[in-house]
Amino acid sequence: MWFTFSTMSPILTAIFRCVPHDQRSFAISLQVLFVRLLGTTPGPIFLGAIIDSSCDVWQNTCGKQGSCWIYNKTDLGLRIMVWWICLKVLGLIFLFLAAKFYKPRKESTEIKVSQPESVKAQNKFDREIEFTKL
Numbered sequence: 767m768w769f770t771f772s773t774m775s776p777i778l779t780a781i782f783r784c785v786p787h788d789q790r791s792f793a794i795s796l797q798v799l800f801v802r803l804l805g806t807t808p809g810p811i812f813l814g815a816i817i818d819s820s821c822d823v824w825q826n827t828c829g830k831q832g833s834c835w836i837y838n839k840t841d842l843g844l845r846i847m848v849w850w851i852c853l854k855v856l857g858l859i860f861l862f863l864a865a866k867f868y869k870p871r872k873e874s875t876e877i878k879v880s881q882p883e884s885v886k887a888q889n890k891f892d893r894e895i896e897f898t899k900l
Contacts, residue, residue, distance in 0.1 A: 780861070781794055783870070816842075820837050820842035
């Protein structure tokens, strides 16, 4: 579980540091979309191949290979663990590479808040009143 959640926080931190403030929600949604697409599409296929590779006895019906009857539990557990560790180490390598080669932009990090025209006009009116008081 530690390996699973160890990459989540650095990815969000990288998004917050690299993406302009007004585009952060879009960047996070794209990140979640790609994680879901890359995790839910090829993931079950690879996991099925790993499960099938640890089968000891297959069902044979009329010369066709059917379902697996007996799995080698030790091989199955070891292969799944190695698969997940390889994926997490690959993710950590990419995070370290991104941290090493990232060059921050020279832009200001201030958040600019714009005011509606009615507030701007009111502020201008207040300044004119203060000026006439002098």
